[in-house]
Amino acid sequence: MKTETRILGIILFITVVLLAGGIFFLSKQQSLQEVKGTATVQIDYSKGQKAGPDSAKIKLVEFSDFQCSACAVAESYLKKIRSTYPDDVQIIYRHLLIHESSKLAVSVAEAAGQQGKFWEMADRLFETQSGWSQLSDPTSFFLNLVRELNLDENKIKKALDEDEFKVKIDADMAEGQSLDVTYTPTFFLNGVKLNLHRFEDLDTLIEEELNKK
Amino acid sequence: MIPSNLSNRLVFIFSLLGLAVAAFLFYEYTYANSVYCLVGTGCNIIRNSPYANFLGISIPAWGIVFYLIMAILALLRSHSSENQFLFRMQILAATVGVGFGIYLTYLELFAIKAVCFWCVLSFIISILLLLSVILGKKNIYENGN
Numbered sequence A: 001m002k003t004e005t006r007i008l009g010i011i012l013f014i015t016v017v018l019l020a021g022g023i024f025f026l027s028k029q030q031s032l033q034e035v036k037g038t039a040t041v042q043i044d045y046s047k048g049q050k051a052g053p054d055s056a057k058i059k060l061v062e063f064s065d066f067q068c069s070a071c072a073v074a075e076s077y078l079k080k081i082r083s084t085y086p087d088d089v090q091i092i093y094r095h096l097l098i099h100e101s102s103k104l105a106v107s108v109a110e111a112a113g114q115q116g117k118f119w120e121m122a123d124r125l126f127e128t129q130s131g132w133s134q135l136s137d138p139t140s141f142f143l144n145l146v147r148e149l150n151l152d153e154n155k156i157k158k159a160l161d162e163d164e165f166k167v168k169i170d171a172d173m174a175e176g177q178s179l180d181v182t183y184t185p186t187f188f189l190n191g192v193k194l195n196l197h198r199f200e201d202l203d204t205l206i207e208e209e210l211n212k213k
Numbered sequence B: 001m002i003p004s005n006l007s008n009r010l011v012f013i014f015s016l017l018g019l020a021v022a023a024f025l026f027y028e029y030t031y032a033n034s035v036y037c038l039v040g041t042g043c044n045i046i047r048n049s050p051y052a053n054f055l056g057i058s059i060p061a062w063g064i065v066f067y068l069i070m071a072i073l074a075l076l077r078s079h080s081s082e083n084q085f086l087f088r089m090q091i092l093a094a095t096v097g098v099g100f101g102i103y104l105t106y107l108e109l110f111a112i113k114a115v116c117f118w119c120v121l122s123f124i125i126s127i128l129l130l131l132s133v134i135l136g137k138k139n140i141y142e143n144g145n
Helices: A005-029 A071-083 A100-114 A118-127 A138-150 A152-161 A166-178 A201-212 B005-030 B042-047 B057-077 B086-113 B117-135 B137-142
Strands: A037-040 A050-053 A057-063 A089-095 A185-187 A190-193
Touching: A005 B005, A005 B057, A037 B042, A050 A100, A057 A071, A057 A201, A071 A089, A071 A118, A071 A201, A089 A166, A100 A118, A100 A138, A100 A152, A100 A166, A118 A138, A118 B137, A138 A152, A185 A201, A190 A201, B005 B042, B005 B057, B005 B117, B042 B086, B042 B117, B057 B086, B057 B117, B086 B117
Parallel strands: A057 A089
Antiparallel strands: A037 A190, A050 A089, A057 A185, A185 A190
């Protein structure tokens, strides 16, 4: 074997080991202290779509966008949290539209919420995200979801035509900006902003918070 | 034109640079809640877009595979610099890399309408890789004849 080949081989081997080791090390090192911010911020808990009772010990606010793929991943964890801690955790869903085209999805979900099925619609929107996110006009796709959930289609259409939720969406966006939310999903656990690297940490943080009280 | 061994060394160096960028982005895509964007703010928009994955695998993972293949081909060519098959594989892989980069840049500009610094950097590295391979082309054929 040529000397140059041997040297390049060693360099490549060291590079691969360093990069793989670096990724492994960085993915493990984030402690829960790093995940949680230090400051508690004031959030208007009267706003947003809620799952769980107002008396819950933990309020988990999520700023999310139906078209964001990371939010769709987060949704499966939130579903689990909703079923594991039905009385202890109140999840509050707030809108932060990163994608302009997700505004229609937000309106559909809010209109479903008027008929008591916000979370069902939110779950379906996330589950079918890849089916509608690239459509130039996903209206008929959404109306299929409306029919699937046995919602009053005419009421939903009327709400969409009248852009009924504009004020609500704008208010969420404004509060998100005032809380310095720049990406989705962003979580606040009892007013503390989380810098999650893994959604699995949500469960650990909730357990820790519950044990405090 | 440059000597084929120099061209091959450049390919190796650019492959390692690309590998570092792709590995960093892979970490940011997989473990971080937000992507650290050295310039601009488009990195998170792109990660959150439906185009962040290709065939169910994240784009940075494809980048790692691409740069690793380029580095391994350069390593093999350092052993037999006149090997036409390895040279053609380098040309093919580098062209596929640049082609994919053009497709991703098109998506950034016209579909997602956001630009990610790290994606642009990776695209530039892939172009430099292709240029490095092409610049050694004449030399290898001259030596081969």
